[in-house]
Amino acid sequence: MKQLDKGIHAVANIQSQALHAGFKSDAAHNDLALIYFPTGATVSGVFTQNLVKAWPVIHGQASLKHHSNFKAILINSGNANACNGPDGEKTMHQAIQELADLCAIKPSEILMSSTGVIGAPLDFFPFKKALPTLVNSLQSESSQAVSESIMTTDTVAKETAYSLEIDGQTVHIGAMAKGSGMIHPNLGTMLAYIVTDIACDQVTLNQLLKNAVDVSFNSMTVDGDTSTNDTVLLCATGENSIDLTDHNLATIQSLITKVSQDLAQMIARDGEGASKFITITVGGAQSTEDAKAVAKSLATSNLLKAALFGQDPNWGRALSAIGNSGVETLDPWLIDIIFKSDIGSIQPCRNGAYHPFDPQFAQKILTATDIEMIVELNQGTSQATVWTCDLTHDYIEINADYHT
């Protein structure tokens, strides 16, 4: 596997562009982006499980049920197009129709994403004004403009790409994402776009995406909140005619999983106010579900995350969070807990009780930016990994900011 530095343009025959349309007040920030597949792409999608869904999510879910081939993904930031009544739906359809006319494609070949303020009216005028320029300036060189245009409270743009030889052919995969918790001023969103040049039917893509999402975007949490707009799209352009044998599919699965995990880790690392990137691995569980439940209970514990911000190896809070995971069959007296970083590791808890460690060395370990927490349940063979960040003053600062 070879790492590439071109994001989605690691895959041939993809065009993209972004510009400032006016959804964000600051003209220096682009807020409208287009990813274009001149010869189309088979697309699979997963969306937020929040019952309250933005219009592009409702539309995308329906589109992907009825169609498998798409030519364009239109993304605006600065307005989530959520909870803004029937007008939001109307504006979305107007924008899609306008783009279809400009590109001479069908509206049913267009998917849309939005991120930004919830509950604010979304005006059609910025789309109307900006779309011709956007379409006319599409290019294949760099996805930087697009990856930056979808940022909200993100502090860095998030891209990743790889190539891999399979059966003598080179398969390419590229991806970009945005997400950093919930965004100023109202609601946040995790958006991710993964493109590859394999030829693949939608049913197979769905399975590949589901498998990848389970161990990446669904294994990452910043504040435990699920937005109204979360979307992950996997797009296969079909340029590459590699044979999808079981063996090759497994290889491609691992590629898609890898880029998904890259992006998920970038998002956790860029969590709102985060000062530390925390990897929580739970092993020795009776099932993967149990391991995940324990890891997620740890990753969403304010107490534990505030302790790690304070460089405190607070294994008591960890054990308590494990006890709150809802896994009824756990035996607390078998649990070991280890904290680890580049500097070294300590095991403050063995068999569910205090195990002697050097507190000075413990604090030193936790001064690192990347922290690992390893929980060994000693009750089975299943494991799961979840990525998160610490809970800091800056999280409060960002999210207490008055917006009305």
Add this chain to the structure above:
Amino acid sequence: MKQLDKGIHAVANIQSQALHAGFKSDAAHNDLALIYFPTGATVSGVFTQNLVKAWPVIHGQASLKHHSNFKAILINSGNANACNGPDGEKTMHQAIQELADLCAIKPSEILMSSTGVIGAPLDFFPFKKALPTLVNSLQSESSQAVSESIMTTDTVAKETAYSLEIDGQTVHIGAMAKGSGMIHPNLGTMLAYIVTDIACDQVTLNQLLKNAVDVSFNSMTVDGDTSTNDTVLLCATGENSIDLTDHNLATIQSLITKVSQDLAQMIARDGEGASKFITITVGGAQSTEDAKAVAKSLATSNLLKAALFGQDPNWGRALSAIGNSGVETLDPWLIDIIFKSDIGSIQPCRNGAYHPFDPQFAQKILTATDIEMIVELNQGTSQATVWTCDLTHDYIEINADYHT
């Protein structure tokens, strides 16, 4: 109903005392307390649902299964007696035996609670040294020493008491509690002790306590974490021979519920770092369970709680938290949201979408310390209320504090 100012000593024939035994390093803070019932009391208890349980919780659950009458409740702060291996169990039994010998009662007539550091060894010596003085200085005048001795990160002691005429007799009820989220340096605890002078069997007491806890301690959250030590005990001394007709029981239930809600609200108000006390009422639900699930999803949303700290009527975050409640049958397009305080009220959301309001007035409303959030689901007739506090810089400060 008449409010009294004597805490647990509003009920006759109860003795109490507290002193500094040495579990806390600061000699100015008492850390060992005794509540004594010279003629015994029928006791009912509810305990933490955390799978990881402190020794006194394990012991208390077993004791209450086999016995209904107790004479003493021994409480230490400064050490939770949790996750410290078999030695913690041994020390607990030693302390109970020592107290039994000093009072000439049976060990099985003693219940114990602990709160403080988790995972630290608990030494018998402070008990051995302090118990004779504690027993010899029992008094019936004031519960102040006890209510203060059980405080950890609490900033105020928490007591409440009432009397009520029933069938020409005066029923008394008094209570105290501690709790403020999770405590420095390791794990926190919610402890509550309710005493009354009615004569009542344990089975009836269990039902009275369960009903009260459901709409009080189980309807309150500071940070969504459940400790290893949470305990609520309801003790009936039997001095008062009031007839427990259905009508009288209903009246007594409302008294017990009232003191439980008083204490729960005091705990939420004293939540770690809290600057605001937030009452969330969800109405129009299809069932009480649905209403509770929605209210708890709101009360545990970091995003919403950080917004309220920032005096931001962020109804989008509220709607998103409602959508994350797990109640699958909700129709988001029917939901209304109102923010309210002594200063006035605004309705920023109607039928799941933005409803015009004055942002300056909204901010003014949210400058109040006591905030109400009213969510009308418009989908049924059930309702639930949950109490919580905001998420502030001080919460991070308190919980990031390095302790090892």
